[in-house]
Amino acid sequence: MKILAWVVVVPGLVWALLRISGWSPGAVVVVLPFTPYAAIASLIPLAVVVARKQWRAAVVAGVATALLAGCVVGRIVPDRDRGPRDGVALTVLSANMLIGRADPEAIVRRVRDEDVGVLALQEFTAAGQAALARAGLERLLPYSSIAPQRLQDPYGTTGSALYSRYPLTGVGSRLNYGGFQQAYGTVTAPGAKPVVVESVHPAAPHALEVLDEWRRDLRDQPGPDRILAGDFNSTLDHKELRDLLGRGYRDAAATLGKGLVPSWGPYADRTIPPITIDHVLADRTIGIDRYAAYDLPGSDHRMVLAAVVLPRARA
Numbered sequence: 574m575k576i577l578a579w580v581v582v583v584p585g586l587v588w589a590l591l592r593i594s595g596w597s598p599g600a601v602v603v604v605l606p607f608t609p610y611a612a613i614a615s616l617i618p619l620a621v622v623v624a625r626k627q628w629r630a631a632v633v634a635g636v637a638t639a640l641l642a643g644c645v646v647g648r649i650v651p652d653r654d655r656g657p658r659d660g661v662a663l664t665v666l667s668a669n670m671l672i673g674r675a676d677p678e679a680i681v682r683r684v685r686d687e688d689v690g691v692l693a694l695q696e697f698t699a700a701g702q703a704a705l706a707r708a709g710l711e712r713l714l715p716y717s718s719i720a721p722q723r724l725q726d727p728y729g730t731t732g733s734a735l736y737s738r739y740p741l742t743g744v745g746s747r748l749n750y751g752g753f754q755q756a757y758g759t760v761t762a763p764g765a766k767p768v769v770v771e772s773v774h775p776a777a778p779h780a781l782e783v784l785d786e787w788r789r790d791l792r793d794q795p796g797p798d799r800i801l802a803g804d805f806n807s808t809l810d811h812k813e814l815r816d817l818l819g820r821g822y823r824d825a826a827a828t829l830g831k832g833l834v835p836s837w838g839p840y841a842d843r844t845i846p847p848i849t850i851d852h853v854l855a856d857r858t859i860g861i862d863r864y865a866a867y868d869l870p871g872s873d874h875r876m877v878l879a880a881v882v883l884p885r886a887r888a
Contacts, residue, residue, distance in 0.1 A: 582619075616638060665802050697732035731752055749793070775790030797856045804851050805851065
């Protein structure tokens with residue numbers, strides 16, 4: 574029975590130590606996003622060994638639960654520092670269109686209802702662009718920076734776009750090492766200091782052979798002098814994303830205590846628990862006022878929205 578107790582509690586401790594250390598070899602990268610679920614599940618072996626009066630194992634189980642909880646709780650407790658409160662309001666919406674198949678009416682309706690100023694799109698295709706135009710997107714957001722689907726892309730996942738209510742300057746796109754594009758442009762809202770907004774889409778760590786691409790794409794993200802919005806294919810349980818935040822960004826959801834609101838999954842016929850891989854990151858000179866996620870018919874992602882506060886332009 575003592576051996577069985579250790580068999581039950583050791584995996585939770587190993588998981589916690591891997592998460593805290595940031596060491597994520599091989600398949601560990603794929604497992605780490607489910608740390609919030611592991612934190613909840615760790616209560617089961619703790620209860621079992623306590624009930625069996627296996628006190629040494631109970632101590633280990635308790636430590637594992639505490640460590641895992643410590644990794645998660647910061648995402649559900651709002652930060653005291655949300656950044657500047659005085660400035661110009663701008664609402665940013667991001668959506669992964671799943672090879673252009675997402676419901677264009679749902680996107681345009683959300684843009685209209687939430688008074689969105691900037692829309693970032695991933696997996697953007699020519700068909701998706703035409704559907705959005707028919708739905709009236711360009712009447713609401715007439716300015717754009719478009720990075721069309723690459724010719725070498727047989728699936729339609731590499732396109733990217735940025736739409737804005739306000740004029741865009743310095744428009745362009747970045748080709749990630751993993752093959753996805755990131756459209757960007759400088760937005761100048763009335764009365765606000767200009768800000769670069771970029772539609773983010775690093776490679777997905779879905780297989781061991783693409784982990785280097787995924788890590789490099791996250792490492793190569795620019796800033797922090799901008800807003801990054803999109804499908805990051807990573808959660809705050811990945812050290813790579815935490816390192817990006819450490820360069821001077823805030824995660825809008827976690828800042829407001831909504832860091833566990835899921836944005837992806839369950840996926841197709843696989844019962845993958847929902848996780849949070851879509852984010853809006855803002856330079857720390859930018860305030861965070863509101864965050865929400867909305868279902869998007871036709872896509873396996875949810876739309877994520879952040880209302881931010883931009884610094885005022887100098888007189």
